[in-house]
Amino acid sequence: MTTHSAVLGAGSWGTTFAKILAEAGNHVTLWARRPEVADAINASHRNEEYLPGIGLPATLTATTDAQEAITGADLVVLAIPSQTLRGQLEGWRAAIDAEATLVSLMKGIELGTTMRMSEVIVEVTGVSQDRVAVVSGPNLAHELADRQPAATVIACTDSGRAKRLQRTTTTPYFRPYTNVDVLGCELGGAVKNVIALACGMAEGMGFGDNTKASLMTRGLAETARLGQALGADPQTFAGLAGLGDLVATCSSPLSRNHSFGVRLGQGASLAEATAATRTAEGVKSCRSILDLAIKAGVDMPLTEQVVRVCHASVLPAVAVKQLMGRETKSETA
Known part of the structure; x- marks a missing residue:
């Protein structure tokens, strides 16, 4: 099943997950905060600062316009520092499609509120909890970007949504398992x-x-x-x-x-x-x-x-x- 995916955050894990999505056959737009990162991805299919020596699929495009990336996306993947999530998501939420699945790649607990990232996503966007999935596991970005075999977990309280995301992200080197324990x-x-x-x-x-x-x-x-x-x-x-x-x-x-x-x-x-x-x-x-x-x-x-x-x-x-x-x-x- 091909999806239109937006990955917000062009660090090592965000770029790697965008690469996985693209190599699984999806249309992917990667949002980068800095123009030079987006330009390098589009021109040379590289993100040398975060993934040196790794080529990226030509089908993966980058932009510095988050609204452009999000609009019409079936999957909105969040790969930004956990302590900046709330502020950035407040500026992005209006562009998120009413049926989109939101995916958290972030591994942190919010300072002050002690909320998990999925809880912050639900609170800021107003989406139901069953529309939020979490990817976790041994996800060392450079090894995955190099197509070294690994497994991961996709957790969502909606097991059907987790299974759809599982199919969307499976590649010969990336094997996702599902879980409902977000x-x-x-x-x-x-x-x-x-x-x-x-x-x-x-x-x-x-x-x-x-x-x-x-x-x-x-x-x-x-x-x-x-x-x-x-x-x-x-x-x-x-x-x-x-x-x-x-x-x-x-x-x-x-x-x-x-x-x-x-x-x-x-x-x-x-x-x-x-x-x-x-x-x-x-x-x-x-x-x-x-x-x-x-x-x-x-x-x-x-x-x-x-x-x-x-x-x-x-x-x-x-x-x-x-x-x-x-x-x-x-x-x-």
């Missing part, structure tokens, strides 16, 4: 960025695989506890949007959160890490995730220490000492 998929995608920061810090401090495996496992436990308190399906966290996304993001140098954490572990300041890596999603979302956990009465010690390192100038070595000095308890408590 809440669990979004939590998995947001919290794994925070745990990836912690794993990166551990690597930057010279710690090995035992440390990183421990952080991933206890990070997954934190995510599952929060999910249970909020009503997510526990099985989601053992799947692609939980464990799968966590392992990829915590392990790969292609992960911006992991790379950002490495620099912090090596002694860089937040400003120095930002200048070298660009701001990582987890740096901002860690505060809103911790706020969400406090509201839900859930203990998230790893997240708390990442917040302290990123926003209270606590040294990573001090954070490690705090974590290792916690009272011992049962693993399943």
Whole structure:
């Protein structure tokens, strides 16, 4: 089934998802904030700043006019920084077709409101929840853009809509699975960025695989506890949007959160890490995730220490000492 798709955001993941849609046979318009990015995509079929060395389909066109991209689109895919979603979507909502499916590629929790991205989309646009889908999983953009085989999850409360989107995005290298647990998929995608920061810090401090495996496992436990308190399906966290996304993001140098954490572990300041890596999603979302956990009465010690390192100038070595000095308890408590 061919669709007219608008992808809003020409960063690495937005461009990659636009490429997937185009290679699955869809008409795709990619919105880029900067004219030079749009011009390069249209002229040379490249986005070298975000996907160096990757060719893009000639059927993928770019524009700097978001209204032009959105008008008449069956799919409106949002691939912008999570903390800018509300403001930008307010300016775009009038152009969204009454029957369009809105797809979130974003993995964050909004500061101040502690709302998930699907909740922000529903609140700003007024669409029903069953028109919003979420894509989550081990989605390292450059590997997918290079057509390396991978799986992902498309979550939507309307299983029929999720299946249609599944058919629309399936390629020989990209295998989507469906899920109705939007809440669990979004939590998995947001919290794994925070745990990836912690794993990166551990690597930057010279710690090995035992440390990183421990952080991933206890990070997954934190995510599952929060999910249970909020009503997510526990099985989601053992799947692609939980464990799968966590392992990829915590392990790969292609992960911006992991790379950002490495620099912090090596002694860089937040400003120095930002200048070298660009701001990582987890740096901002860690505060809103911790706020969400406090509201839900859930203990998230790893997240708390990442917040302290990123926003209270606590040294990573001090954070490690705090974590290792916690009272011992049962693993399943």
